[in-house]
Amino acid sequence: MQITVLTAEAKAGEIEAQLQLADLYENGFGVPQDRGQAAFWYHRAAELGSVKAQSRLGQMYIRGIGVPEDYAQAVHWLHQAAGRDDPAAQANLAWCYQQGLGVKQDYRQAFDWYGKSARLGHAGARYNLAYMHANGIGTARNEGLAVEWYRKASEQGHMKAQLNVGLMLATGMGTEVDLKEAAMWYEKAAHQGYDKAQYNLALMYAGGHGVPQDDKVAFKWHQSAARQGYARAQFNMGLFYVYALGVEQDYEAAAKYFRLAAGQGYI
Numbered sequence: 001m002q003i004t005v006l007t008a009e010a011k012a013g014e015i016e017a018q019l020q021l022a023d024l025y026e027n028g029f030g031v032p033q034d035r036g037q038a039a040f041w042y043h044r045a046a047e048l049g050s051v052k053a054q055s056r057l058g059q060m061y062i063r064g065i066g067v068p069e070d071y072a073q074a075v076h077w078l079h080q081a082a083g084r085d086d087p088a089a090q091a092n093l094a095w096c097y098q099q100g101l102g103v104k105q106d107y108r109q110a111f112d113w114y115g116k117s118a119r120l121g122h123a124g125a126r127y128n129l130a131y132m133h134a135n136g137i138g139t140a141r142n143e144g145l146a147v148e149w150y151r152k153a154s155e156q157g158h159m160k161a162q163l164n165v166g167l168m169l170a171t172g173m174g175t176e177v178d179l180k181e182a183a184m185w186y187e188k189a190a191h192q193g194y195d196k197a198q199y200n201l202a203l204m205y206a207g208g209h210g211v212p213q214d215d216k217v218a219f220k221w222h223q224s225a226a227r228q229g230y231a232r233a234q235f236n237m238g239l240f241y242v243y244a245l246g247v248e249q250d251y252e253a254a255a256k257y258f259r260l261a262a263g264q265g266y267i
Helices: 003-011 015-027 035-047 051-063 071-082 087-099 107-119 123-135 143-155 159-171 179-191 195-207 215-227 231-243 251-263
Strands: none
Touching (some): 003 015, 051 071, 071 087, 087 123, 107 123, 123 159, 159 195, 179 195, 195 215
16 A cells, blocks of 8 residues: 555544554654654554554653653553553553552552463563562562463563573472473573573583583583673683683683673672
8 A cells, every 4th residue: 555545544543544654654664764653643543542552652652762751651551551451551561560650669560460461471471470479579479470470481482581480490499490491491591692591501511400411512602601791601611711621721712701701890
């Protein structure tokens, strides 16, 4: 559809045209990217009752995308969409309550909205709900439920959830110790580039915990994390070079990594 026709339909109050136009301007498809125009058309559609537009507009106000950052406006629109079971709006509204953005900080409200969103399948909400269960924020501490929700988010590819469920499985928090499964979740997060998971997976291979002991693989994952600036991995890289673990001995390389770690205060 030509942009002139779509614009005419949007101006005439066609919600689907307004949403399409907003999406085109937001992403620069077929038109120059213009997030201000995107926000304008989301606003028009939101006023006409579009849940999708209300949810997206609320997120734009949180982040100052195409509009000035305005948490009160964000909460206004998110509440409308959240009340109509939009999981993204519920998750973002929960975040506002958790952080006290545009509303008085209220952990119980945050917990409740994360719960609604999590039960509708939102991965980020599942991660945050698990975190609140694990730390007793807005609810009684319950490590078993934390593991359950971290695992659900992990299965959707949420890398922080994958790290955390791995940690809980490795230490027996809220579940039986299962080093093999812990290593599996670390590896999934590591392949997404998460430095903490790469470091933890490296330790598993270095010690043979849940995986066959393998210094070369441990070196590889330490290196991946170290290249991202993870100080503990940088320090361990120094040790690997000093003691020739999975790599040829190289004191110069060891000194380099020790300096990098020390530069971050890790000694």
